[in-house]
Amino acid sequence: MILHIDMDAFYASVEERDNPSLVGKPVIVGGSAEGRGVVAAANYEARKYGVHSAMAAGRAKRLCPQAIFIKPRISYYAEISRQIRDIFEQYTPLVEPLSLDEAFLDASGSEALFGSSAEIGRQIKRRIRTELNLVASVGVAPNKFLAKIASDLRKPDGFVVVEPDQVQAFLDPLPVGRLWGVGKVTGQVFDRWSIRTIGQLRQLSRETLDDLFGSSGERYWQLAHGIDDRRVTPDREAKSISNETTFAEDIAELDILRAWLVELVEQVGRRLRRHDIKGRTVDLKVRYADFTTITRSMTLPEPTNITQDLLNAGVELLTRRLPSRPLSVRLLGFGVTKLDDSGRTQQQLFDQPDRQRNQELDRVADQITAKFGKLAIRRGARLEKEED
Amino acid sequence: MKATFDREKLLTAFQLAATVAPSRSPKPILSNVKLEVTADQAIVMATDLELGVRVVVPGVQCEAPGSCVLPIQRFGSILRESSDALIRIETDGHGTQVRGDRSEFKLPAANPDEFPAVASFAEKSYYEVPVKLLRELIRRTVFATDNESSRYALGGVLIEMQGSDIIAVGTDGRRLAKMQGQGNSVGGHSTGDQMTIIPTKAMQVIERMLTDADETVQLAARSNDVLVKTPRATIYSRLVEGRFPRWRDVFPKREEAHKIDVVVGPFYTAVRQAQITTSEESRGVDFTFGDGKVVLSARAADVGQSRVELPIAYDGPTIGIMLDPRFIADFLRVLDADRTCTIDLKDSEGAAVCTTDDGYGYVIMPLARDH
Numbered sequence: 001m002i003l004h005i006d007m008d009a010f011y012a013s014v015e016e017r018d019n020p021s022l023v024g025k026p027v028i029v030g031g032s033a034e035g036r037g038v039v040a041a042a043n044y045e046a047r048k049y050g051v052h053s054a055m056a057a058g059r060a061k062r063l064c065p066q067a068i069f070i071k072p073r074i075s076y077y078a079e080i081s082r083q084i085r086d087i088f089e090q091y092t093p094l095v096e097p098l099s100l101d102e103a104f105l106d107a108s109g110s111e112a113l114f115g116s117s118a119e120i121g122r123q124i125k126r127r128i129r130t131e132l133n134l135v136a137s138v139g140v141a142p143n144k145f146l147a148k149i150a151s152d153l154r155k156p157d158g159f160v161v162v163e164p165d166q167v168q169a170f171l172d173p174l175p176v177g178r179l180w181g182v183g184k185v186t187g188q189v190f191d192r193w194s195i196r197t198i199g200q201l202r203q204l205s206r207e208t209l210d211d212l213f214g215s216s217g218e219r220y221w222q223l224a225h226g227i228d229d230r231r232v233t234p235d236r237e238a239k240s241i242s243n244e245t246t247f248a249e250d251i252a253e254l255d256i257l258r259a260w261l262v263e264l265v266e267q268v269g270r271r272l273r274r275h276d277i278k279g280r281t282v283d284l285k286v287r288y289a290d291f292t293t294i295t296r297s298m299t300l301p302e303p304t305n306i307t308q309d310l311l312n313a314g315v316e317l318l319t320r321r322l323p324s325r326p327l328s329v330r331l332l333g334f335g336v337t338k339l340d341d342s343g344r345t346q347q348q349l350f351d352q353p354d355r356q357r358n359q360e361l362d363r364v365a366d367q368i369t370a371k372f373g374k375l376a377i378r379r380g381a382r383l384e385k386e387e388d
Numbered sequence: 389m390k391a392t393f394d395r396e397k398l399l400t401a402f403q404l405a406a407t408v409a410p411s412r413s414p415k416p417i418l419s420n421v422k423l424e425v426t427a428d429q430a431i432v433m434a435t436d437l438e439l440g441v442r443v444v445v446p447g448v449q450c451e452a453p454g455s456c457v458l459p460i461q462r463f464g465s466i467l468r469e470s471s472d473a474l475i476r477i478e479t480d481g482h483g484t485q486v487r488g489d490r491s492e493f494k495l496p497a498a499n500p501d502e503f504p505a506v507a508s509f510a511e512k513s514y515y516e517v518p519v520k521l522l523r524e525l526i527r528r529t530v531f532a533t534d535n536e537s538s539r540y541a542l543g544g545v546l547i548e549m550q551g552s553d554i555i556a557v558g559t560d561g562r563r564l565a566k567m568q569g570q571g572n573s574v575g576g577h578s579t580g581d582q583m584t585i586i587p588t589k590a591m592q593v594i595e596r597m598l599t600d601a602d603e604t605v606q607l608a609a610r611s612n613d614v615l616v617k618t619p620r621a622t623i624y625s626r627l628v629e630g631r632f633p634r635w636r637d638v639f640p641k642r643e644e645a646h647k648i649d650v651v652v653g654p655f656y657t658a659v660r661q662a663q664i665t666t667s668e669e670s671r672g673v674d675f676t677f678g679d680g681k682v683v684l685s686a687r688a689a690d691v692g693q694s695r696v697e698l699p700i701a702y703d704g705p706t707i708g709i710m711l712d713p714r715f716i717a718d719f720l721r722v723l724d725a726d727r728t729c730t731i732d733l734k735d736s737e738g739a740a741v742c743t744t745d746d747g748y749g750y751v752i753m754p755l756a757r758d759h
Contacts, residue, residue, distance in 0.1 A: 276758060301534070301536060301561075303669075340670070344755040345756055347755070349753055351539070
């Protein structure tokens, strides 16, 4: 069984905990009372007024004029996140953090020591409350996909267990919007076919789904049947860190691919830095419209987790090392292998200031991303590819 | 052309030249050497157009001057497989005949005039360096170059000739080797402001062309190329284009640093020992100097750990630094084992500066802890 543990209104809860006078009042972390900036987190009181994260502070202020705005303290939240992870790691080494306030755990190997996975989930939830005075929602289910839905289902302070023989009963009544990857476009397709629940989606054959959604059809079919065999991999133990994306429509323009690459590289860079690891070999994966898949790799002189270094290598592979054939790309992937967790960096004789500047840039960008979400800060090249 | 050669001398010269020929080339004639015989000497030539050599063949009796083009693979085999003392080579318009005591080969003849010209040394202004010094200038710097660098032109050794000083510098951006010595400028030759970066491969070929004799070598740096004349050969090479970083800034000017003297041989052994428990992913070796000893320790996951201790003449404050052992080994390898070198350290973040008393300086940047 897999556990998904998700802190409830994490930043806001931390602020309430440290300043009990805030309890019961609408609290917004991020942005300013003058209405500048973006909401990083809102407590449940503020959410009642329709305030949510990534909303412009001005709008939040209009929706909830009495809200108390608090400046985020990201390094402090990161410290608490580490304390939470310490609790996780007392139960299992298989912890895959998704962000500061959310992680997957695979505790199957620890059941003999601590009791069933559900029991472990309950213990962790209790300890987070008693030791850290914070509230987590916990989902326990046979796989990641179900565990994530489960933790979200009764938020806040939720605790939902999905036993293997209840999977279908659990999924069927849920709206299709609960499935990963269902955005506006896919939602419209579901609407057109009057598919509202996962149960209705499950009635469709795999072939029909392929017709409707192309390459994503297979995934929807699996999810509707509660199938998801991704493992919980702690990044620390991973042999590689990678990220890929399948496009809704094949992409033929190099500039657009490059913009997507930036996004993939930034995510990989963030994950490397979060775990203080560096990679030495960079891989680019390209799947063409005819499903031919090509990978190209390049070994750097030194291991790095600087986004700019990774990006330079990725762009080199994308623009110079691919075979000369017309571009029509359905999937782009970027990964890093030869991981180095020594916590050491070979210093350079020349351009050390440039490197430090890039490092600093990453550090600030990571903080902003942690604070305001992925859309808050982006490299210039990415702006062309404005989606959503 | 008609001439008789000492087979072994011809083979030596041929092999020296053949290393320059490209293994694959769009111009097939380049996978040949050209043999040119005049009344008083013979020369083997090879080139890949970037780099060319003319190697003198001693021990030739010329009956008719002329030249021919010989395929490297087959002609090399003929020379190697033979045990004859003398080899006679004769060409006419149809082919080349190679004849030993009881063997005879006929090779098709390409037109020697189609072989690209390989520049000879006719410079009036040049720089004169003892063979011994030039060998050290090359050996002590060429290993530090980096053909992959895109930002700077590091794929060669920078040569500066100014007055009586000749300086060679090689770097890959993580360590830098500099060797300095005294030569003699003829005709006011100097590199001035021009960047003379001789490609790594050319430097290796030049080194191979050096004799052990107590002679001098002539270097002429021009704007795009360099010509080098050794007692047995002339080497022509195009220069690496691009910018060499400001290498002088790399040598720190330190008021307060710890100078540690070590004997090369034992230190090199200790480095090699500590290096055993490093891996590609975990390369660092910790060097801790102090208390009359240096302790080297290394640890790599899945590989193990090591601790090696070596007594040294240093009693200053304890100072530690983590270095890539390959970089320090590269430095020690090119020095005589009984020589003493000085390591100059400031702290664990600053460069380690290694020097000898004969003009060699080597800067290594450490592996610093991430903040």
